[in-house]
Amino acid sequence: MDYVVEMLNIRKEFPGIVANDDITLKLKKGEIHALLGENGAGKSTLMSILFGLYQADRGQIRVNGKDVNISNPNVANELGIGMVHQHFKLVHNFTVTENIILGLEPKRGLSVDVKSAAKRVKELSEQYGLNVDPNAKIEDVSVGMQQRVEILKMLYRNADILIFDEPTAVLTPQEIEDLMKIMRNLIKEGKSIILITHKLKEIKAVADRCTVIRRGKFIGTVDVDSTTKAQMAEMMVGREVLFSVEKPDKEAGEVILKLDKVSVKSNREGVVAVKDFSLEVKEGEILGLAGVEGNGQSELVEAITGLKDIVSGKIFINGKDISNFSIRERINSGIAHIPEDRQKRGLVLDYTIGQNMVLEIYDRKPFSERGLLNHNAITEYAQQIVEDFDVRAGQGVESVARSLSGGNQQKAIVGREIELNPDLLIAVQPTRGLDVGSIEYIHSRLIEQRNRGKAILLVSLELDEVLNLSDRIAIINSGELVGIVDAKDTNENEIGLMMAGIKRGDTD
Amino acid sequence: MKQSIMKKIPKELVVSLLAVVLGLIAGALFMLFTGNNPFAGYSYLIKGGTMSIERLGNTLATASPLILTGLSIAFAFKTGLFNIGAPGQVLFGGFCATAVALSVNAPKPLLLLLSVSAAALGGALWGSVPGFLKAKFNVHEVVSSIMMNWIAYWVVYYAIPAYFKGSFLETESRKIAHQASLRVDWLTKLFDGSYINLGLFIGIIAVFVVAFILNRTVLGYELKSVGFNRHAAEYAGISVNKNIILAMMISGALAGIGGAIIYTGNAANLQIGIVPTQGFDGIAVSLLGANTPIGVLASAIFFGLLYSGKGFMNAMTNIPPEIADTIIATIIYFAATSVLIERGLDKLKRKRRGN
Numbered sequence: 001m002d003y004v005v006e007m008l009n010i011r012k013e014f015p016g017i018v019a020n021d022d023i024t025l026k027l028k029k030g031e032i033h034a035l036l037g038e039n040g041a042g043k044s045t046l047m048s049i050l051f052g053l054y055q056a057d058r059g060q061i062r063v064n065g066k067d068v069n070i071s072n073p074n075v076a077n078e079l080g081i082g083m084v085h086q087h088f089k090l091v092h093n094f095t096v097t098e099n100i101i102l103g104l105e106p107k108r109g110l111s112v113d114v115k116s117a118a119k120r121v122k123e124l125s126e127q128y129g130l131n132v133d134p135n136a137k138i139e140d141v142s143v144g145m146q147q148r149v150e151i152l153k154m155l156y157r158n159a160d161i162l163i164f165d166e167p168t169a170v171l172t173p174q175e176i177e178d179l180m181k182i183m184r185n186l187i188k189e190g191k192s193i194i195l196i197t198h199k200l201k202e203i204k205a206v207a208d209r210c211t212v213i214r215r216g217k218f219i220g221t222v223d224v225d226s227t228t229k230a231q232m233a234e235m236m237v238g239r240e241v242l243f244s245v246e247k248p249d250k251e252a253g254e255v256i257l258k259l260d261k262v263s264v265k266s267n268r269e270g271v272v273a274v275k276d277f278s279l280e281v282k283e284g285e286i287l288g289l290a291g292v293e294g295n296g297q298s299e300l301v302e303a304i305t306g307l308k309d310i311v312s313g314k315i316f317i318n319g320k321d322i323s324n325f326s327i328r329e330r331i332n333s334g335i336a337h338i339p340e341d342r343q344k345r346g347l348v349l350d351y352t353i354g355q356n357m358v359l360e361i362y363d364r365k366p367f368s369e370r371g372l373l374n375h376n377a378i379t380e381y382a383q384q385i386v387e388d389f390d391v392r393a394g395q396g397v398e399s400v401a402r403s404l405s406g407g408n409q410q411k412a413i414v415g416r417e418i419e420l421n422p423d424l425l426i427a428v429q430p431t432r433g434l435d436v437g438s439i440e441y442i443h444s445r446l447i448e449q450r451n452r453g454k455a456i457l458l459v460s461l462e463l464d465e466v467l468n469l470s471d472r473i474a475i476i477n478s479g480e481l482v483g484i485v486d487a488k489d490t491n492e493n494e495i496g497l498m499m500a501g502i503k504r505g506d507t508d
Numbered sequence: 509m510k511q512s513i514m515k516k517i518p519k520e521l522v523v524s525l526l527a528v529v530l531g532l533i534a535g536a537l538f539m540l541f542t543g544n545n546p547f548a549g550y551s552y553l554i555k556g557g558t559m560s561i562e563r564l565g566n567t568l569a570t571a572s573p574l575i576l577t578g579l580s581i582a583f584a585f586k587t588g589l590f591n592i593g594a595p596g597q598v599l600f601g602g603f604c605a606t607a608v609a610l611s612v613n614a615p616k617p618l619l620l621l622l623s624v625s626a627a628a629l630g631g632a633l634w635g636s637v638p639g640f641l642k643a644k645f646n647v648h649e650v651v652s653s654i655m656m657n658w659i660a661y662w663v664v665y666y667a668i669p670a671y672f673k674g675s676f677l678e679t680e681s682r683k684i685a686h687q688a689s690l691r692v693d694w695l696t697k698l699f700d701g702s703y704i705n706l707g708l709f710i711g712i713i714a715v716f717v718v719a720f721i722l723n724r725t726v727l728g729y730e731l732k733s734v735g736f737n738r739h740a741a742e743y744a745g746i747s748v749n750k751n752i753i754l755a756m757m758i759s760g761a762l763a764g765i766g767g768a769i770i771y772t773g774n775a776a777n778l779q780i781g782i783v784p785t786q787g788f789d790g791i792a793v794s795l796l797g798a799n800t801p802i803g804v805l806a807s808a809i810f811f812g813l814l815y816s817g818k819g820f821m822n823a824m825t826n827i828p829p830e831i832a833d834t835i836i837a838t839i840i841y842f843a844a845t846s847v848l849i850e851r852g853l854d855k856l857k858r859k860r861r862g863n
Contacts, residue, residue: 337743344737345742346743350736351733359740362726371725371727375724
């Protein structure tokens with residue numbers, strides 16, 4: 001059997017942790033090989049070794065059957081290994097072509113020969129069905145298109161072995177479909193692909209084989225066709241995983257949140273992000289807000305929580321008009337908010353977990369009295385959240401928030417917000433970037449909140465999440481409400497169409 | 509909480525001490541290059557600041573305003589602001605204190621309370637302007653507070669000759685009465701006629717007050733939240749704008765009190781046309797003290813020693829006094845690049861563990 005890449009018995013230690021312990025990964029020519037593992041399992045370390053960013057302490061790497069020593073990314077490039085990073089590395093006010101040739105500009109005399117480069121880019125784009133305009137500026141194209149530019153960058157450098165690092169994290173469902181097609185095209189043209197992911201669905205859809213690692217250890221390589229999702233999940237997590245959470249039927253009660261023709265301006269000058277948006281969220285229900293990223297969800301949430309002023313309309317909580325309330329007054333009226341960006345909004349990274357757990361309530365008794373903090377009460381309260389929500393941190397509540405892994409930071413925020421016991425919980429991307437174990441846990445806590453008669457507004461780009469958790473689903477497109485459907489009698493297809501702005505019934 | 513602090517302090521202490529040692533080594537090299545004996549130089553430098561009870565008092569007196577300006581900068585740093593306007597706040601605070609000292613007649617304790625309060629208010633006013641501009645219009649505080657330095661400079665330049673002209677010179681105010689001075693007889697006697705004054709105690713009290721505010725109060729929690737991550741603070745409903753203005757006012761008040769110590773304690777009048785260097789030195793004091801109140805106290809005394817010893821070193825050797833300033837500058841340089849020292853330490857540790 002021909003292997004294009006063989007990573008044999010790789011070991012890599014960092015101070016205090018073994019990131020990779022005797023891991024073997026063999027990539028066949030012309031296959032899509034998934035690399036599956038939880039957050040922090042060691043996937044990125046392994047791939048960084050292959051890409052020359054780290055050196056392995058032990059083990060061998062062979063490319064096309066030959067032993068190689070990949071001492072830096074340039075060596076990897078020469079060996080035909082290319083990587084599409086999760087966070088794109090593009091210059092925004094450059095064109096597609098300018099970005100692709102950056103670093104190896106073709107010269108004619110003293111000037112850069114952009115024209116012939118653009119021609120080459122166009123040829124490559126057509127060959128692989130990428131449909132990229134070589135002369136478009138990066139800032140004008142969609143996220144999915146930017147990713148294709150990253151792919152083109154590798155192809156332009158004649159890479160044969162392509163590493164995709166969590167490529168679907170930033171894409172819409174339609175863009176994911178397109179990406180899958182592109183990956184299949186690449187295989188057809190003789191490339192080989194390593195796909196780093198923790199999404200089982202995508203592995204099932206596109207990969208041939210799958211290597212699973214857990215806590216730095218090699219668990220096994222399986223054939224995707226003959227392995228079920230549940231089996232792979234169990235290999236990854238080390239225990240059985242429930243995919244859909246038990247959700248008893250529940251009659252929704254009184255209206256908790258009422259939006260009445262709310263309009264919000266966008267962060268960009270002169271653009272309206274949310275237009276005349278009306279919505280009700282009731283007690284004992286999870287209302288999912290589905291939409292393609294950047295269609296006004298963020299602005300709507302900021303308007304409800306008070307981070308952004310509304311232009312017109314009214315917002316009610318429990319029948320009380322809170323349109324002009326300050327952020328703190330809204331929190332005190334019973335709104336909790338799991339923010340979209342945990343590091344920007346959710347945590348003060350230089351504070352300890354303990355200090356972070358009282359971010360909204362430090363001025364209440366018993367955490368402070370007459371302007372003085374009560375550190376013991378704060379620690380005790382935080383301790384409870386850390387235990388209840390299984391936040392893993394080296395020094396417990398004394399750990400600086402920055403030192404926690406993303407998943408544990410997220411669990412801490414979710415814990416803090418649920419512990420506020422809010423009437424309305426706004427959960428924005430509550431499981432972004434988390435592994436199945438943590439996702440399962442956070443989902444069950446959200447459902448528990450619902451069962452206790454609280455209202456939850458769930459905003460997520462993951463359609464599966466919205467479909468699984470919600471009782472009703474509202475779809476937003478260009479800041480307008482396209483429609484509200486019952487989660488029980490809809491499907492991914494219908495919602496996908498509505499996300500594109502096509503109303504129910506229009507398709508008949 | 510205790511555990512993390514215990515673990516933190518040694519590392520920061522080591523970094524600061526290394527900065528000092530590196531600065532002293534650099535100074536020794538300068539002395540060698542100028543043909544002098546560094547051991548003699550340093551021994552005179554230290555003797556100059558400590559060899560008699562009077563000199564010791566002068567060292568502490570020199571350190572007193574630096575404690576306040578160091579605290580001022582450190583407080584601003586902790587709340588995410590760079591208060592480079594301390595010189596202006598010192599000057600205007602000192603002017604307010606001098607004005608009160610020269611125009612109010614009251615018993616000494618009351619008069620001192622009034623003049624120091626006036627200094628704090630003046631400094632707070634001078635700090636509040638950049639704070640307000642930052643909060644409302646997002647004007648960077650470095651730019652606006654440097655402007656405020658010059659406004660203070662020219663206000664004092666005009667106001668002293670116009671209202672408080674000295675008896676001989678146009679360029680300085682009248683001397684303040686002993687009754688209005690922070691100097692007290694028992695302290696002067698205790699230190700053999702040194703110009704040490706109550707400013708030292710004000711400084712020490714300020715250290716504890718600032719530490720208390722930052723670590724134990726709701727106010728400190730809010731200020732630090734805004735300083736560390738204003739987006740998260742806003743999300744949690746903490747008023748970012750209010751806290752920025754408040755932080756600049758407190759920082760300014762601290763510097764202003766430093767001004768009172770300089771002009772109504774260490775000195776007895778205010779000379780125009782001079783930007784008080786203690787304001788800028790506060791930056792160095794704060795950096796070397798790792799922006800912690802206790803660290804500021806220690807590093808202010810160290811700087812006080814360098815400043816008061818350099819004259820003696822100059823008198824006893826051929827080492828130019830600029831060398832002392834060069835050493836100070838080098839230490840500032842190492843303290844400011846403490847990240848590099850820290851990284852070096854980490855590397856060293858890792859290597860040792862690796863082998």
